Amino acid sequence: EPEVTQTPSHQVTQMGQEVILRCVPISNHLYFYWYRQILGQKVEFLVSFYNNEISEKSEIFDDQFSVERPDGSNFTLKIRSTKLEDSAMYFCASSDGGAGRGGYNEQFFGPGTRLTVL
Amino acid sequence: KNEVEQSPQNLTAQEGEFITINCSYSVGISALHWLQQHPGGGIVSLFMLSSGKKKHGRLIATINIQEKHSSLHITASHPRDSAVYICAVPNTGNQFYFGTGTSLTVIP
Secondary structure, three states: OOOOEEEOOEEEEOOOOOEEEEEEOOOOOOEEEEEEEOOOOOEEEEEEEEOOEEEEEOOOOOOOEEEEOOOOOOEEEEEOOOOHHHOEEEEEEEEOOOOOOOOOOOOEEOOOEEEEEO | OOOEEEEOOEEEEEOOOOEEEEEEEOOOOOOEEEEEEOOOOOEEEEEEEOOEEEEEOOEEEEEEOOOOEEEEEEOOOOHHHOEEEEEEEEOOOOOEEEOOOEEEEEEO
8 A cells, every 4th residue: 555655764963954854755646745743732734735836834834944846756844954943743744636625635644754953 | 722622632441432532623624634643653544524424443433514523433442542533624725724632542
């Protein structure tokens, strides 16, 4: 059964460093998402991506963050100049359709990358 | 401001009990997503529903669009059902709002 994969499973970095979290969505999916879950808190939407551009982003997704689909398979989240409060689990998800305008498509989640900023 | 509210936050049940988790939302379109988060952190989709009721094994999900309320029921609960159950709703764009989750522990 196809699945979303994420690498690395755990990333430790020093404050101020840049990190790139990688995701391989399910191959025929068109919509890609990044979510964040700070320990003990709820899952938060960061960004959605469709047709090689951001379709929606939350207030959390500021200039520190960027997303890219560098090739036909990978979907990356870059966090520049990491801060202590960026420590969280980051989940990637993909779906074969968008959520809005009356349509609703199941999202498939990756296993997550635990980011620890020291 | 919480767009998605879940109750209870924590739930402990004896094996075999019938369990109900509730979700109310103030935003979103006419659909809702129930997710299960395992102790290790992984998230699995359980249901997406836009009306009525869906059943999968011992899990049943219902939704009332007019009242913006959904319930997740687990029949004959088992210790392996222990997890965090999360409801999520999309807005009219491509953004999802998540509830805080209900942490379920089923005791043998």
